[in-house]
Amino acid sequence: MFDIAPDHAIGLFAGLLALPFALLALRVRPAARRVPGTVLGASVLMAIAGAIHLGLIWTHRDEIITAVLFLLNGVSYLVLSQLFTWRWWRLGSVALITATLVGYMGYIVLNFDTPDQVAVATKLLELTMLGLVLIPVRGETRRRTSRWSAIAVALPLLTVVTVSVVWIDDLARPDARHSHAGAVLQQTNDVATPEQVAAAQQLYDQTAAAIAPYRDWHAAWAAGYRPGPQNTPSTHWMNQRNVDAGYVMDPRHPQGLVYANTRRGPVLLGAMFQMQHIDQFGPDPGGPLTAWHQHQNICLTPFGFEFSLMTPTATCPIGSIDISVAPMLHVWIVDNPSGRFAVDIDSKVVKKIDQS
Structure with a gap:
């Protein structure tokens, strides 16, 4: 259904290249040993997502607004991937991921961009990140119920909405090779x-x-x-x-x-x-x-x-x-x-x- 857009392929390579560096960054940080695995997993995925967005800047350099958004998004993901001990890390991560998903859906609906394999894979990556961020960790007592509720209701709903927008747009506006x-x-x-x-x-x-x-x-x-x-x-x-x-x-x-x-x-x-x-x-x-x-x-x-x-x-x-x-x-x-x-x-x- 979806091909890899030539101008998005570099983002895929950047994300794959970021994986070993993200793992190495966690290994050399002593604080990572005291953090639950779900948080570390979210940290690695954020680094990959950040690299993907930064990798797309060059191929979108003629689209100033899009390039700036990729820059801000990429830098924000990379920074948050290393701030997992910050008090407001969960709140900031949820806000950034949700805003990114909603913003992408807006871009698709307004026909500023078309879905491809790299974009779809990145959205699935971000939805996975959101789930990992929301999972309560051992010892936490505050907001456990609200987090599990978000995982059980809000996350599946956001997943369905995101996938539906991408799917409907592709069917409603097929490219030249998809009759x-x-x-x-x-x-x-x-x-x-x-x-x-x-x-x-x-x-x-x-x-x-x-x-x-x-x-x-x-x-x-x-x-x-x-x-x-x-x-x-x-x-x-x-x-x-x-x-x-x-x-x-x-x-x-x-x-x-x-x-x-x-x-x-x-x-x-x-x-x-x-x-x-x-x-x-x-x-x-x-x-x-x-x-x-x-x-x-x-x-x-x-x-x-x-x-x-x-x-x-x-x-x-x-x-x-x-x-x-x-x-x-x-x-x-x-x-x-x-x-x-x-x-x-x-x-x-x-x-x-x-x-x-």
Whole structure:
């Protein structure tokens, strides 16, 4: 779902580089021996988070406000990572972490930044820090109940809100390579050339002619195509022989056919070409018109019910598993507003076919 933004990669390296130094700093401080492990753990994570934020300053130097915020945040984390014996350390840490999380959510909502793996990992790091900071230590009697309440209620709530904001933003504003949830597009040129337009038309004409006999689903069955789960308006019928043979965009041997599940039986919508391996995109003679797409991080139950994407924390709902599917290219022989080679068929088209 999320890639590592090139301008954020340096932050990841800075955080990893800070880990041994954070551990060494604790080892040489006598006071660290009298501090509970939860506090020391929070100290190490703060040092890593601080290094990540400082590492991002250089790649955001043209964004003055963002760079200054990274500087203040990074320095504050590093300072607090060493002030764990300070009387107000917990209060200061909770305030800083919470403000950082809320500020990041604001940046995402206002579209000042987009989520990526480094940002998501940093937010999870900060949520873990917050939990460690809030855990009461042995011998403390003040505010124990309020701290456990915060861990039991406030921390999970903040986690859900943070993850939800990141997830919703990514689904609502996908980047150029993500046409919709879970579909990663092949990189191509932006505008099709006349030659690519002609090649796309040729692919469409050849495919439409080759699969015409399969308008009768009995012919598709006889040719070896078998339907997948039919709990959606349309179903992919796959031909395992064609899949195993490794045909590459051969109109005579598409790996799959797509049928609308109508009251009068299956109605052919188009064909699907599929490569054999994940991340192996096929040829795109039509450039941006025939870009392949790959479904990744889809959560499925053993019964075939799809939960769509896993969350930004790389988890699927209980009872489901994460799968990714090799790149594919659809050719729609019905009038699809999204395009002849679009990732999906418009649901209104399928509904209209069912009602006709």
